[in-house]
Amino acid sequence: MTGYTFAEKALGRAAGGLTVRAGEVVDVTPDLVFSHDNTAAIRRIFQDEIGATTIKHPERVAFTLDHAVPAPTTRHAQNHAEIREWVRQQNVAHFFEVGRGICHQVISEEGLILPGELIFGSDSHTTHFGWLGAFGMAVGRTEMAALWLTGQIWLQVPRALRIWLDGRPQPYTTAKDVALHILGRYGADGGQYRSVEFAGNAITHLSLSERAVLTNMMAEFGAMNAYMPPDDAVFDYLQPHQERDYTPLYPDADAVYDETHHIDISALTPQIARPHRPDNVVALDEVAGTPVQQAFIGTCTNGRYEDLCAAAEILRGQRARIRLIVIPASSHVLEQAARSGVLADLISAGATISTPGCGPCMGNHMGVPAPDEATISTGNRNFRGRMGTREADIYLSNPYVVAASAITGRITDPQEVL
Amino acid sequence: MTTTTHRAWVYGDNVNTDVIFPGKYTYTVREPEQIARHALEDLDADFASNVQSGDVIVAGRNWGCGSSREQAVTALKYCGVRVIIAQAFSGLYFRNCINQGIHPILCPPDFNKSIKTGDTVLIDYAKGVISANGETFNIPPLSPTVRHILSAGGLVAMLKARSG
Numbered sequence: 123m124t125g126y127t128f129a130e131k132a133l134g135r136a137a138g139g140l141t142v143r144a145g146e147v148v149d150v151t152p153d154l155v156f157s158h159d160n161t162a163a164i165r166r167i168f169q170d171e172i173g174a175t176t177i178k179h180p181e182r183v184a185f186t187l188d189h190a191v192p193a194p195t196t197r198h199a200q201n202h203a204e205i206r207e208w209v210r211q212q213n214v215a216h217f218f219e220v221g222r223g224i225c226h227q228v229i230s231e232e233g234l235i236l237p238g239e240l241i242f243g244s245d246s247h248t249t250h251f252g253w254l255g256a257f258g259m260a261v262g263r264t265e266m267a268a269l270w271l272t273g274q275i276w277l278q279v280p281r282a283l284r285i286w287l288d289g290r291p292q293p294y295t296t297a298k299d300v301a302l303h304i305l306g307r308y309g310a311d312g313g314q315y316r317s318v319e320f321a322g323n324a325i326t327h328l329s330l331s332e333r334a335v336l337t338n339m340m341a342e343f344g345a346m347n348a349y350m351p352p353d354d355a356v357f358d359y360l361q362p363h364q365e366r367d368y369t370p371l372y373p374d375a376d377a378v379y380d381e382t383h384h385i386d387i388s389a390l391t392p393q394i395a396r397p398h399r400p401d402n403v404v405a406l407d408e409v410a411g412t413p414v415q416q417a418f419i420g421t422c423t424n425g426r427y428e429d430l431c432a433a434a435e436i437l438r439g440q441r442a443r444i445r446l447i448v449i450p451a452s453s454h455v456l457e458q459a460a461r462s463g464v465l466a467d468l469i470s471a472g473a474t475i476s477t478p479g480c481g482p483c484m485g486n487h488m489g490v491p492a493p494d495e496a497t498i499s500t501g502n503r504n505f506r507g508r509m510g511t512r513e514a515d516i517y518l519s520n521p522y523v524v525a526a527s528a529i530t531g532r533i534t535d536p537q538e539v540l
Numbered sequence: 541m542t543t544t545t546h547r548a549w550v551y552g553d554n555v556n557t558d559v560i561f562p563g564k565y566t567y568t569v570r571e572p573e574q575i576a577r578h579a580l581e582d583l584d585a586d587f588a589s590n591v592q593s594g595d596v597i598v599a600g601r602n603w604g605c606g607s608s609r610e611q612a613v614t615a616l617k618y619c620g621v622r623v624i625i626a627q628a629f630s631g632l633y634f635r636n637c638i639n640q641g642i643h644p645i646l647c648p649p650d651f652n653k654s655i656k657t658g659d660t661v662l663i664d665y666a667k668g669v670i671s672a673n674g675e676t677f678n679i680p681p682l683s684p685t686v687r688h689i690l691s692a693g694g695l696v697a698m699l700k701a702r703s704g
């Protein structure tokens with residue numbers, strides 16, 4: 123009898139303490155479900171299509187307003203108003219207003235989900251919560267409506283894939299480069315519908331922010347969920363917020379994995395995803411020199427305090443030659459950057475700062491490019507049309523590279539501008 | 541008398557959702573009946589024009605891999621397919637099947653090699669067995685929730701019934 127993967131343990135727990143194996147279908151009860159600006163659309167399915175009236179467990183529901191905030195048009199404002207009304211009607215326990223930040227970041231900061239727990243979000247990057255050692259999975263809008271109504275959903279326990287990380291990163295190389303490398307090497311479907319479970323000595327040396335970059339980006343890998351074994355750094359982070367007990371879960375040493383990929387982080391240099399796929403990845407020097415007209419630092423992948431610090435490290439005493447848009451992932455990040463002086467450094471270097479939220483990541487507003495322009499972004503997706511027009515190019519990289527490229531107006535190695 | 545008779549369309553391993561419903565139509569073709577006209581277009585040109593209500597798909601490993609697009613289930617559903625038999629499904633495709641009221645059935649290895657397109661598949665739900673060309677296997681059990689969704693005809697239909 124072999125051991126169990128994280129996914130088997132976490133879903134067994136959520137199924138009421140059952141012993142489950144990959145491939146089995148189980149009914150699971152999540153600890154939290156969340157949606158964002160798409161909450162109004164889910165409400166329409168819930169009330170108009172299904173004919174339901176009441177959310178079963180409003181105490182386990184969270185909504186954030188983050189995808190288009192503050193409302194750029196009257197229609198967006200109406201959408202937000204509809205969601206606020208729904209929060210009042212249903213007594214939804216966790217509601218985060220315009221400006222609080224991006225769903226994944228805010229729910230992490232608030233300690234609403236804990237190691238070993240199960241969270242569903244109607245957002246594809248719900249894999250994010252693996253940084254806490256939680257099981258995070260994206261669901262569709264209809265399934266979110268079902269979760270509101272019944273508090274449960276069925277799942278087929280996924281098979282698992284292990285990514286073993288060794289080594290420490292070189293200067294100006296980050297977890298983002300590790301994520302891009304994984305995508306480039308194994309393809310955008312390399313983790314399809316599997317539990318991507320990270321392991322290896324390198325993890326203890328990764329900051330919490332870097333761990334989140336990796337689990338967040340596994341959405342681009344097709345993963346059902348992603349997982350990092352939680353350690354004291356995670357427990358300490360959660361300690362001030364946590365309102366309930368939890369039991370961290372770890373895969374058994376003899377758990378069954380489809381395969382194990384070994385990655386030596388110390389061998390990596392900065393990586394870039396070229397248009398129009400996140401797995402269209404090359405080393406920075408292959409595209410260095412490509413002109414860009416806009417630089418964007420933000421998103422649920424790389425909009426945390428550490429990312430703003432990385433950018434400031436490059437930009438301090440320098441001047442951006444192109445549009446440089448900085449959008450903190452949350453109000454806490456913004457506040458921390460304001461207090462520490464990092465924000466002032468960025469502004470002196472020519473950055474413009476916008477309301478915490480998704481910003482131009484999916485082309486809603488606040489920094490969408492013109493046709494034929496190229497943007498270098500710390501985001502996670504560079505699909506054609508992602509930022510609003512299909513004629514624009516998007517390059518993905520780490521925040522050091524975005525900051526360096528902002529100074530020169532072309533894709534630039536950070537070492538070149540120091 | 542509990543046995544139902546079905547005509548099989550037999551395919552191999554790793555049939556992806558792009559050949560089940562081509563990506564180029566995802567934003568232009570929206571009505572289910574229209575979607576159905578393109579079912580399996582890039583895999584089997586005969587399928588959409590000859591499929592009949594009640595026919596079943598028999599496939600190998602990893603049926604429905606690739607994009608998670610739900611239209612790859614819708615296309616077959618509106619061709620009248622209610623059962624898909626495969627050695628293994630992509631997880632997302634499996635999920636989309638259940639939520640749309642299509643029964644995905646796991647079969648033993650090489651079942652798709654023991655029969656050919658046009659052969660008859662017998663399904664006995666009461667006994668929980670499937671047979672074709674003298675080969676018989678048990679239908680793997682589904683969880684109560686999944687059975688409930690399937691018998692209601694899909695997730696929205698089930699929830700409607702529950703809340704109505």
Ligand code: SF4
Nearest residue numbers: 224421422480483484
């Ligand atoms: S920042 Fe971008 S990827 Fe992240 S939740 Fe917002 S729109 Fe999605």
